[in-house]
Amino acid sequence: MGKLIRPSIFLLLLLFILPVYYSAAVTDDLSSEEIYRERMALYKKTEAVTQIPWCYLAAADSYERGLRQALKDIPEEEGFIAIYYSPEKWAGEQNPNHEDTNAISIALFGGSGLDGNGDGLADRNNDEDVLYTFAEHLEKFGQNKEDIKIGLWDYYQKDKAVEIISGHAKVYETMDTLDLRDRSFPMPLHFNYSYRSTWGDARGWGGRRVHEGTDIFADYGTPVRATNFGIVESKGWNKYGGWRIGIRDTNNVYHYYAHLSRFEEGIERGTVVKPGTVIGYVGSSGYGKPGTQGKFAPHLHYGMYKDAGLIEWSFDPYPHLRAWERIERQKKK
Structure with missing residues (x-):
């Protein structure tokens, strides 16, 4: 009653x-x-x-x-x-x-x-x-x-x-807030890096497939940062992505960081991150069994995937990366 x-x-x-x-x-x-x-x-x-x-x-x-x-x-x-x-x-x-x-x-x-x-x-x-x-x-x-x-x-x-x-x-x-709009570029802007739009390009290793992300080339050991507020959903080895981390933001978007040389200490599944949190470091891992390194130049593969309930699909992260890079540069002026 x-x-x-x-x-x-x-x-x-x-x-x-x-x-x-x-x-x-x-x-x-x-x-x-x-x-x-x-x-x-x-x-x-x-x-x-x-x-x-x-x-x-x-x-x-x-x-x-x-x-x-x-x-x-x-x-x-x-x-x-x-x-x-x-x-x-x-x-x-x-x-x-x-x-x-x-x-x-x-x-x-x-x-x-x-x-x-x-x-x-x-x-x-x-x-x-x-x-x-x-x-x-x-x-x-x-x-x-x-x-x-x-x-x-x-x-x-x-x-x-x-x-x-x-x-x-x-x-x-x-x-403790709903306002989670801040974003960061995945690498500190004062480091050397370069990238262009590579989403949809052909890839051959492991069978014919398309490139589901943007490659950001940088030196070994360059810090890799979370771009959004979110939670670490996956961490470990992927035969295509090598040492990789996946972060889910509150818009249901999964952010995929691949080919890392190592992970930042304290970053585990279930860790909550914010824009700018260092999660790992650039490497050339992947394309093989756990520990495979050096089959390509060091770079970060950055991908974005949208959850739609029953399926999840990739979309081009390049425009977002350009926008986040531009906004962060403007903040530093």
């Missing part, structure tokens, strides 16, 4: 002390700082009601925002929250009204939608209702990290989704 009463009491209390969002807001005219502030208010309010840590709500939200950007069959969000419920899932598969906002009839038809702001409606176009509905699903499984992971798996039915969202949550928890 207490579990049924508790959310209602908290909701009624919070309605008077925190801002209320009656519908999905249009964010086009807001600055990034204003958007982050409004999102954080929503995460914190939902955390207070459900006890699901805000970092997991932010992580799932950013994961789905990345999916919306990558997929064509999910509409772009109109409000602050990107978590998506189809009309059928929200209102119930057998509900004759897929735009139903009556929480009672939605429940009768087995829909997911809940009233998160106490206005008597369960509206899938309302940021608070969507976030509360998602958090309540997680809360059914518990509030610690392992319980939340079980809830995430039950919701997404994919191990990779749970891994990515858990990584996002660790980044948000560590940095």
Whole structure:
């Protein structure tokens, strides 16, 4: 009985002390700082009601925002929250009204939608209702990290989704902010290096394939830096990439750093990094069994891959590298 009463009491209390969002807001005219502030208010309010840590709500939200950007069959969000419920899932598969906002009839038809702001409606176009509905699903499984992971798996039915969202949550928890826009060029600008666009070029070792990245040539031992905020998702040997590190950012993009001579001490799977963090050093490892070196000139292979839920594809990092290099040079002036 207490579990049924508790959310209602908290909701009624919070309605008077925190801002209320009656519908999905249009964010086009807001600055990034204003958007982050409004999102954080929503995460914190939902955390207070459900006890699901805000970092997991932010992580799932950013994961789905990345999916919306990558997929064509999910509409772009109109409000602050990107978590998506189809009309059928929200209102119930057998509900004759897929735009139903009556929480009672939605429940009768087995829909997911809940009233998160106490206005008597369960509206899938309302940021608070969507976030509360998602958090309540997680809360059914518990509030610690392992319980939340079980809830995430039950919701997404994919191990990779749970891994990515858990990584996002660790980044948000560590940095304690939503504003993770800073970027760095992968090498210190005062070192000697050169690069050009090589994405899509033919490669022959290990079979015919295309080059899925940009090669940045530099001397052995040149520091290699993280370009984004993110979490180290992979570290070790790859027969193509040699000693390599993979970092996932909160936009679901996987950043691939290959042909390293060695790793920086303290960089392990699960390490949270920020732009400029040294993760390793330029080498010529790869194209063979573990330890193979020297089959080509020393360089960093830098690749970017976008997760789209069921698949992940590479895209050209060259324009991003040029932009990050230019911005960093301007900061130093």
